[in-house]
Amino acid sequence: MRGILGVLLLSFVSSLDAFSIVDPCAGLKEVLEVSSILKKKERNVDELLFRGELSLKVYQSEGLVFEWMWFRSVQVMGLDSNTVEDVLTMLDLAGCSFIPWGDSVWKSIRRLRPSSMEGEVHCQLYQLESECGRRFGWNACTLVPSLNSSSGISYLQIGRHEDEVEAGAIVADPIRVYPRDTMWKIPSDRLMFTVDSLAIIDNLDGKIYVMDVSGRGVYDACERNLYADTSVEADSPDDLLRYFELRSFDFRPADEELRGIIESELRNGSMAIDGVDLREWYCENGDLLNGISDEVGAERELCWTENLNSNMKKRIAAAEEAMKIDTPYLWKEIMEPAISSIQYVPLTPEEFSYKKYGETKRQRILMKEEKKVADGRVIESETEESTSENGVKPVQGPLLDYDIESSIAPFSPFNYILISLSLIYRL
CATH class of the missing domain: 3.30.460.10 (Beta Polymerase, domain 2)
Structure with a gap:
């Protein structure tokens, strides 16, 4: 037997x-x-x-x-x-x-x-x-x-x-x-x-x-x-920003024309973005930070994040490198200032799950809508110093500097x- x-x-x-x-x-x-x-x-x-x-x-x-x-x-x-x-x-x-x-x-x-x-x-x-x-x-x-x-x-x-x-x-x-x-x-x-x-x-x-x-x-x-x-137009900026998400997985542009269209459309074309758009996409993209963005003002945004594993940190670095090389003007004018102004707030897995998928998700949506007042202005936060729900202060600057161990078994x-x-x- x-x-x-x-x-x-x-x-x-x-x-x-x-x-x-x-x-x-x-x-x-x-x-x-x-x-x-x-x-x-x-x-x-x-x-x-x-x-x-x-x-x-x-x-x-x-x-x-x-x-x-x-x-x-x-x-x-x-x-x-x-x-x-x-x-x-x-x-x-x-x-x-x-x-x-x-x-x-x-x-x-x-x-x-x-x-x-x-x-x-x-x-x-x-x-x-x-x-x-x-x-x-x-x-x-x-x-x-x-x-x-x-x-x-x-x-x-x-x-x-x-x-x-x-x-x-x-x-x-x-x-x-x-x-x-x-x-x-x-x-x-x-x-x-x-x-x-x-x-x-x-x-x-x-x-x-x-x-x-x-x-x-x-x-x-x-x-x-x-x-x-490229003869088919993008439906939203996300269609074009998808380029950098795929670049983070080691995809390479098949021709120079594609890179040029991505930069011209996002920079001053029909799909032009600003720092607020870029920060929100960068923070909430599922294959990059997979975080939760919360606009604090025209020049600053919080990004609540869970611990990042080594693969995610590599993809973030690859995406930023693609932004610098493939779209240099867009990087200097919009992307670099926007990313450097993000304040990162690390949360425990339990806190992150509750904030992203629990009751606070609906609260965040309502808060974002309330900030868009009738005349188009954005209401800035009353306080300059922000603190996460667990008392952790946000960190300004590159997230890749964090010494976060991989959580993948x-x-x-x-x-x-x-x-x-x-x-x-x-x-």
């Missing part, structure tokens, strides 16, 4: 090694019969493809299967012990075709281990909220309103941020589910980087496919290229064995 167990364990480890060393980019194979893998629910994509309106390509890769299966095994914050796979299964059983887009896709291709996922469904979110509530509990499924949406709904959030997470635990952020054609449009009606136009087709049968809407997104993800169709080998078992079972 022990001999059999030993052989099985050895085979598990061998299969683990075989999967873990496969680079998703090295093993990519294009799927030529696209219609054979698309469900009926994706017919809208299929029809566009066969009318010749898309340069869509579909790929499969053994390495990508392993990376995506790892992500599916991660528990979702606020869903007790339920995983990403449990959420995908619920969506499938509800008759909704969920297509993940963006970060979770290209990060899996680059083996960067995503911690968040968002995507689209073709079904009604009201219907999906009911299914979600029955499966995970009503307090775990939230329809988030939007003033800009005609339906009044922006997305369905599955999971809860408010739950405390054990230090070092690997969890996925609550999953965001958008109605079809609200998150992305095909073809895009706003400036979009090709790596953001990648989607995953996961029928939960062990086969994973990458849908490349632009036709070059997979290539750009593997080669770390930043490319966008190494991934457990036991999870690798579980993933390998799952792969063997499904193949």
